[in-house]
Amino acid sequence: MLTHLQRLEAESIQIMREVVAECEHPVMLYSIGKDSAVMLHLAVKAFYPSKPPFPLLHVDTTWKFREMIEFRDVMAKKLGLELIVHINPQGVEKNINPFTHGSAIHTDIWKTEGLKQALDKYGFDVAFGGARRDEEKSRAKERIFSIRSAQHRWDPKLQRPELWRLYNARKHKGESIRVFPLSNWTELDIWQYIYLNNIPIVPLYFAKERPVVERDGTLIMVDDERLPMREGEQPMMKSVRFRTLGCYPLTGAIESEANTLTAIIQEMLLTRTSERQGRLIDHDSAGSMEKKKQEGYF
Amino acid sequence: MAHVSDLIAEDIELYLKTHENKSLLRFITCGSVDDGKSTLIGRLLYESKMLFEDQLTQLEFDSKKVGTQAGDLDFALLVDGLTAEREQGITIDVAYRFFSTDKRKFIVADTPGHEQYTRNMITGASTADVAIILIDARKGVLTQTRRHSYLVSLIGIRYVVLAINKLDMVGYSEAIYNQIDQDYRTFAKEVGLQNIVTIPMSALKGDNITELSVNTPWYRGETLMGYLENVQIEDTVEKSGVFRMPVQWVNRPNLDFRGYSGLVVRGSVKPGDAIRVLPSGRESRVARIVTQEGDLEKAISGQSITLTLTDEIDISRGDVLATTDSPPGVANQFEATVVWMTDEAMLPGRPYLMKIGTKTVTANVSTLKHKVNVNTLEHVAAAKLELNEIGVCNLSTDQLIAFDPYSEDRDTGGFILIDRLTNNTVGAGMLHSALRQPHDSSQWQDFHVNKQAHAALKGQKPFIVWFTGLSGSGKSTIAMLLERKLYSLGKHTYLLDGDTIRHGLNKDLGFTDADRIENVRRTAEVAKLLVDAGQIVLVSLISPFSAEREMARELVAQGEFFEVFVDAPIQAAEERDPKGLYKKARSGELKDFTGLDSPYEAPENSEVRIDTTAQTPEQAVEHIINYLLGIGALG
Structure with missing residues (x-):
């Protein structure tokens, strides 16, 4: 009998193969985090000995941790996969940043708009994303194949019933589908799978002495000189790590000594605060994820 | 804890x-x-x-x-x-x-x-x-x-x-x-x-x-x-001996490797196992089970794998790989229970896309036998199935599919129905049994999809009804009415109308004798192809010369060509003149007009003659239908 991880793995692979068999121009959203790492690992397995028949797309915000960018380039090269990096030119032009514009506008311009631009520019009709149903309440009912209008909007009325292992990948011209192969994985499943398969992840997940400042109860890493110091603020060195990765000014670090995978898992199981707590964008307003999804956020 | x-x-x-x-x-x-x-x-x-x-x-x-x-x-x-x-x-x-x-x-x-x-x-x-x-x-x-x-x-x-x-x-x-x-x-x-x-x-x-x-x-x-x-x-426990794997994707990284990727939905498989491909019925053996971490000695139900076979046989997405001992059935007509999931009701006769395993075909409900009252479990007669209703019906698909009864296997017996216009998933269903097993799956080894196969799938005998007569005699009117009648009888028909063909396929042709002959020849060839595809073809064409009508008759097998002479006196046709052509011809605007300055050779031995001075178009259709029924052409 298969273990739960083997069943999850087989399900994700089946989902990816359905997409490749039925859709014209798929792309894999690569966010460089641990979920992306697992998704990428599964993609390589799913199509072996062929290479995954789609490119990776990273929607860069120019505010990601430097270590993420390094890791991204190394992974794409190592696997020999095409990596498309899209940076919203409007964001560059208007110098959008979380400090003057706030996290909502920052996320909207760089991520939501950036993603839509990239999908349109390259004409991708399907984009794989690493979201999981256990992450957040509004994700619990998300379909594995989530249809989006030509304007990339998520219309709850358009969502199709999903039965058995039968996914409906048919769509009209202009419409696209977001596909979530990790829907049924939990955070613990992800870590366990990384542990069992020695999947490389960004070093930021491991504790290390890093320069941070404390703001409103959250530890923010001073990843480069663009982080404006508040009055009297001095970066301090602390042993910290990250549970999720995103734009560094918007990602809270946790104080930790966990510098091995087992120590991370141990800490996760014992600390008992949910993973998204470190993500500042989810706290902006009630039901914010739902709203962002309707607007085309992943 | x-x-x-x-x-x-x-x-x-x-x-x-x-x-x-x-x-x-x-x-x-x-x-x-x-x-x-x-x-x-x-x-x-x-x-x-x-x-x-x-x-x-x-x-x-x-x-x-x-x-x-x-x-x-x-x-x-x-x-x-x-x-x-x-x-x-x-x-x-x-x-x-x-x-x-x-x-x-x-x-x-x-x-x-x-x-x-x-x-x-x-x-x-x-x-x-x-x-x-x-x-x-x-x-x-x-x-x-x-x-x-x-x-x-x-x-x-x-x-x-x-x-x-x-x-x-x-x-x-x-x-x-x-x-x-x-x-x-x-x-x-x-x-x-x-x-x-x-x-x-x-x-x-x-x-x-x-x-x-x-x-x-x-x-x-x-x-x-x-x-x-x-x-x-x-x-979730592996059941021995009943291996099933719908092929999701053919894995071809280079010319030397041809693998079949899919999820084992039932049973287990090992290198050396004999397998059968359904619906084709071809057989081979498993050569390797390939994974990134090395070949597997065995794969079991629930695993996503890639197989290679010892023989090069034609396998594509949608086929099912199965054990040779106990393969799934192959059919195109089924009894199934359908759960309707959308506001627009399910109507018998309307075609939907059906996805079962990794195969998508066109399916339509031929009969809605009854619906089930979910509260009392009573069977209720119904003409359609509304949102959240459940019904038992007969389904027919346009291709043969491999299946198991749903009670034995959810993966090879469960299906969804997709609306062809909205692309929404509108229904879910469970196959119970095949209605008419056309052949044992093993006999499909060298099966050629020929005229008989096409016709069998449509449940009809293909033939041509060839309408000949003067311009304005009423050929097209009768042909259209006849087509409507045949359609309502569940027949797959197609009407080749002279005017339509002259606007497309034959727009390079004029009205000289040579061009008229070529016009008839091309139309007859198209009609023949449609007959080969199992279709009932109605041709409405002046076709003034007996020779070409005979040529058309000889293109198809005996008993597949019926000539209907729509007999209208030229005065009557000219009086009707629905397109104003006689007028133009009389004024000299049109040359080589049949019946005026170009001859019409009236048929002498047509299967059916319609006397338009005595029969209405409706009566004409009845006349033709009675004839077709009489000789058993409508099955």
């Missing part, structure tokens, strides 16, 4: 080792909010320590603010906490929740809401191994209990927990428990549910959820969690 935390703290590697070997169980809870369904799910999440501190803090806060439990934790808030979404008008149909214990990981399909209950429950249940049917101890077996049980049985869930909840509200009465248990079992037999375990509980108070309750000393069974952790599900 303090010991779990201790283990995590003391020996994380040992903890991970245990968790690595957990199995997965998917279940669904059936019942309404009143039955305590949300409370039960919330309780399971809580008891399995799957809640994080920030979520617990939120729960305590919400319980005080909006809870219904006088300040105690209101577990229902954990799963019902989607009020914000409700206010935004977002429907919550099926939500999936996750928790795990040391033994298993669980995925719960939660289907709140009453309105779309059938659709949502069928969706959530389609992937579930176990169903928990909740009953309020104060109310006993209700209509909705019957409905839930019928749907559970229909979707093929074999393991049922009857959770008699809110027992605290009836003083933990053993008598009430026994009465409900007995009532339910009598009824469950009717719908064919077998493995039923009844548990007395209070989700709110936590009785018999993770620990046997002191309040029910008379109960000797398992706790709910104990049952969920230990129940052995046959479906």
Whole structure:
């Protein structure tokens, strides 16, 4: 009998193969985090000995941790996969940043708009994303194949019933589908799978002495000189790590000594605060994820 | 469960080792909010320590603010906490929740809401191994209990927990428990549910959820969690000898490698095993099971794999690889139960796309035999199937498909129907049996898709009805009416009309004799191709010369060509002159006009002659239909 991880793995692979068999121009959203790492690992397995028949797309915000960018380039090269990096030119032009514009506008311009631009520019009709149903309440009912209008909007009325292992990948011209192969994985499943398969992840997940400042109860890493110091603020060195990765000014670090995978898992199981707590964008307003999804956020 | 935390703290590697070997169980809870369904799910999440501190803090806060439990934790808030979404008008149909214990990981399909209950429950249940049917101890077996049980049985869930909840509200009465248990079992037999375990509980108070309750000393069974952790599900156990793998994708990295990727939905497979490809019936042996980590010696049900075979045979997506001992059936006509899931009703005769396994074909419901009243299980005659209705019908597909009865295999017997215009998933269905097995699958080895095969698939004999007559005699009118009549009889027809063809295929031709002959020849060739495709073809063409009409007749087999002479005197035709052509011809605008300055050779031996001075177009159609019926052309 298969273990739960083997069943999850087989399900994700089946989902990816359905997409490749039925859709014209798929792309894999690569966010460089641990979920992306697992998704990428599964993609390589799913199509072996062929290479995954789609490119990776990273929607860069120019505010990601430097270590993420390094890791991204190394992974794409190592696997020999095409990596498309899209940076919203409007964001560059208007110098959008979380400090003057706030996290909502920052996320909207760089991520939501950036993603839509990239999908349109390259004409991708399907984009794989690493979201999981256990992450957040509004994700619990998300379909594995989530249809989006030509304007990339998520219309709850358009969502199709999903039965058995039968996914409906048919769509009209202009419409696209977001596909979530990790829907049924939990955070613990992800870590366990990384542990069992020695999947490389960004070093930021491991504790290390890093320069941070404390703001409103959250530890923010001073990843480069663009982080404006508040009055009297001095970066301090602390042993910290990250549970999720995103734009560094918007990602809270946790104080930790966990510098091995087992120590991370141990800490996760014992600390008992949910993973998204470190993500500042989810706290902006009630039901914010739902709203962002309707607007085309992943 | 303090010991779990201790283990995590003391020996994380040992903890991970245990968790690595957990199995997965998917279940669904059936019942309404009143039955305590949300409370039960919330309780399971809580008891399995799957809640994080920030979520617990939120729960305590919400319980005080909006809870219904006088300040105690209101577990229902954990799963019902989607009020914000409700206010935004977002429907919550099926939500999936996750928790795990040391033994298993669980995925719960939660289907709140009453309105779309059938659709949502069928969706959530389609992937579930176990169903928990909740009953309020104060109310006993209700209509909705019957409905839930019928749907559970229909979707093929074999393991049922009857959770008699809110027992605290009836003083933990053993008598009430026994009465409900007995009532339910009598009824469950009717719908064919077998493995039923009844548990007395209070989700709110936590009785018999993770620990046997002191309040029910008379109960000797398992706790709910104990049952969920230990129940052995046959479906997830590999069954030997009945290997099935629908081919998802042909893996061709280079010319030297040709693999078939798919998920083993049943049985197991090893290199050396003989396999058969369905529907073609070709056979080969498994050469390798290829994975990134090296070849496998064996693959079992539930694994996603890539196989190579010892022979180069033609296999594509949608084919099913199966054991040669016990292959699936192959057919194009089925009896099936269909659950309708969209506002626009299902109509017999309308074509839908049908996805089964990895194959998508065109299917239509030939007969809706009856629908089922989900509350009383009565069979009701019906002309169409509305949203949330369930019906038994005959389906026909435009291609042969490999299948197993749904009761034997969900993956090779379950299908969805997709609307061809909206692309929405509009129905789900379960195949029961083939109506007419055209051939044993083994005979399809060298099968050639020829005229007979095309015709058999359409359930008709192909032939040509060739209408000849003067311009304005009424050929097209009669041909159109005839086509409408044949269509209503379920025949696949096509009308080749002279004017239409002259606007497209033959627009390079004029009205000289040579061009008229070529016009007839091309049209006849097209008609012949359509006959080869199994179609009934109506041709409406002046076709003035007997020779060309004979040529057309000789293109097809004997008995496949019927000439209908639409006989109208030229005066009558000229008087009707529907397109004003006679007028133009008389004025000299048109040259070489049949009947005026170009001859019309009236047929002498047509199968049917229509006298337009005596018969209306409707009578003409009746005349032709009677003729076709008389000679057995309409089957």
